[in-house]
Amino acid sequence: QKEVEQDPGPLSVPEGAIVSLNCTYSNSAFQYFMWYRQYSRKGPELLMYTYSSGNKEDGRFTAQVDKSSKYISLFIRDSQPSDSATYLCAWSLGSTLTFGKGTMLLVSP
Amino acid sequence: GAVVSQHPSRVICKSGTSVKIECRSLDFQATTMFWYRQFPKQSLMLMATSNEGSKATYEQGVEKDKFLINHASLTLSTLTVTSAHPEDSSFYICSATGQGAEETQYFGPGTRLLVL
Numbered sequence: 001q002k003e004v005e006q007d008p009g010p011l012s013v014p015e016g017a018i019v020s021l022n023c024t025y026s027n028s029a030f031q032y033f034m035w036y037r038q039y040s041r042k043g044p045e046l047l048m049y050t051y052s053s054g055n056k057e058d059g060r061f062t063a064q065v066d067k068s069s070k071y072i073s074l075f076i077r078d079s080q081p082s083d084s085a086t087y088l089c090a091w092s093l094g095s096t097l098t099f100g101k102g103t104m105l106l107v108s109p
Numbered sequence: 110g111a112v113v114s115q116h117p118s119r120v121i122c123k124s125g126t127s128v129k130i131e132c133r134s135l136d137f138q139a140t141t142m143f144w145y146r147q148f149p150k151q152s153l154m155l156m157a158t159s160n161e162g163s164k165a166t167y168e169q170g171v172e173k174d175k176f177l178i179n180h181a182s183l184t185l186s187t188l189t190v191t192s193a194h195p196e197d198s199s200f201y202i203c204s205a206t207g208q209g210a211e212e213t214q215y216f217g218p219g220t221r222l223l224v225l
Contacts, residue, residue, distance in 0.1 A: 044202070
């Protein structure tokens with residue numbers, strides 16, 4: 001079983017839609033959970049960072065962590081064409097990050 | 110937020126030459142820096158981890174004599190691809206963690222290397 005599973009997409013939605021991106025993981029030792037956004041030919045940009053189960057909100061973005069199910073989600077409200085990018089979930093164990101393969105999101109105007 | 114820069118952003122070189130890529134943390138002291146490689150439509154693959162003033166730790170399968178990493182200060186790490194070949198063509202990205210935020214990595218914008 002892979003340590004991190006993430007649907008590669010692409011996920012296509014119309015502008016204004018609510019987007020749900022998900023990852024599952026198998027290593028219960030993972031301590032911190034992150035979502036990164038990566039535009040084409042650019043480095044990843046940290047969006048959300050949390051270490052506990054529950055929800056964390058930042059503007060249009062909400063990160064949800066369920067440690068009992070080993071499942072994390074990123075919700076994007078009122079999606080915009082500028083949100084079109086690849087979204088990477090990541091976990092940390094110490095200073096090492098384990099990434100999902102990324103989900104490509106396409107938001108059409 | 111923490112800012113990491115990389116230089117150059119893009120480089121084209123002939124096979125057999127060496128290429129140096131710089132990674133700098135601009136507004137924080139980076140105790141640890143990481144080097145990743147990313148092929149098209151693939152996730153990031155960790156190549157090596159370096160701490161300031163010590164030798165880098167390479168991931169399995171990464172040739173340390175081919176990918177030379179130097180982390181001479183708390184704000185600068187360099188990756189040198191020696192005797193580059195076309196199969197080394199890729200997107201190289203560095204990241205850094207700072208004191209008090211070791212669990213979060215901040216990424217540079219990446220360097221696209223094309224070896225002809």
